[in-house]
């Protein structure tokens with residue numbers, strides 16, 4: 496028999512990410528959603544306590560914010576969507592079911608491009624209510640219902656990840672997107688974003704054939720990106736050991752113990768049929784028109800992945816540099832970068848200075864100009880833009896040739912601009928600009 500080693504077995508990983516939206520009210524009642532650091536059980540009503548006969552009314556703002564997130568992640572929005580009851584009993588869910596979505600979630604599909612270049616496929620995004628919080632004190636369990644009924648989004652990916660770096664990057668991109676859309680704080684320490692990883696191993700042969708395993712282990716309630724990586728690696732080790740004994744891992748839920756660095760069993764995984772889903776009878780199905788969806792699309796801001804691509808295209812910097820500018824430094828620095836480039840600074844030199852010399856983040860334009868030794872007569876971006884447009888109008892054939900794939904036409908157009916300015920324009924600055932203006 497083939498020896499069991501890390502090399503023979505490949506990771507198959509899917510993610511489930513739960514996150515709280517920032518809304519004024521809870522998901523199905525009028526209670527305030529500002530529950531953080533409030534006295535236990537002080538923000539409740541018959542609906543979020545789950546008392547019999549209480550009528551849930553969906554929070555439209557939460558629905559809209561979930562749809563915005565879906566659009567930002569490339570999902571298609573279901574024009575017909577509804578809520579379902581997901582049945583299980585647990586002390587933090589005394590009404591015996593959670594209002595969730597099963598067959599017709601708000602968003603389907605979607606993709607996220609990661610820094611590695613890998614594109615991660617999303618299965619679905621749905622909206623549900625959070626449950627109460629339980630505290631264990633000796634042999635007693637205490638319950639706080641403030642969190643019960645908070646709007647909770649669940650993002651489910653396909654089992655597409657084959658390494659922890661991509662999986663962690665995906666989670667970070669989700670957090671960044673939520674913050675960019677300004678629809679949630681997703682503070683992991685407050686439990687506003689929680690991660691679960693579905694983990695199995697398959698042989699190289701199965702990977703080649705595209706076959707999945709017939710089991711998966713769900714590692715639940717991971718509350719930091721660092722623990723996510725550790726938990727997955729620990730679970731891979733454990734499953735390898737099971738295979739080494741000639742056995743198969745069983746389908747189950749496990750938790751990650753931060754102290755021992757190991758995963759430990761929790762209650763067994765229910766199949767969908769065990770939840771006995773059925774349509775929530777108290778909430779009518781939702782119908783969304785094309786017009787409504789088109790209006791929502793207009794509300795989307797320019798997203799991080801778009802900004803990164805634009806910085807590369809317009810200013811000729813490296814993709815690795817645009818990732819640092821957008822992901823590590825944030826929009827304040829990105830805006831400063833663009834503002835100073837438009838005033839005439841060299842984009843590559845400025846990006847390099849921002850990345851290698853942190854003190855430059857506080858610098859004024861004049862200080863940057865002195866540091867980068869920009870000659871005073873260099874023309875600024877607006878003037879250069881006007882000039883490029885003029886040169887393009889005077890040379891329609893070169894523009895047409897470039898559009899048809901003749902790369903060298905750019906050099907010709909650049910040569911014309913050099914002639915007009917007496918050589919005051921640099922190619923690494925002007926050529927990306929010419930390309931972006933031709934498109």
Ligand SMILES: [Zn+2]
Pocket residue numbers: 521524525526538539540541542543544644
């Ligand atoms: Zn309530």
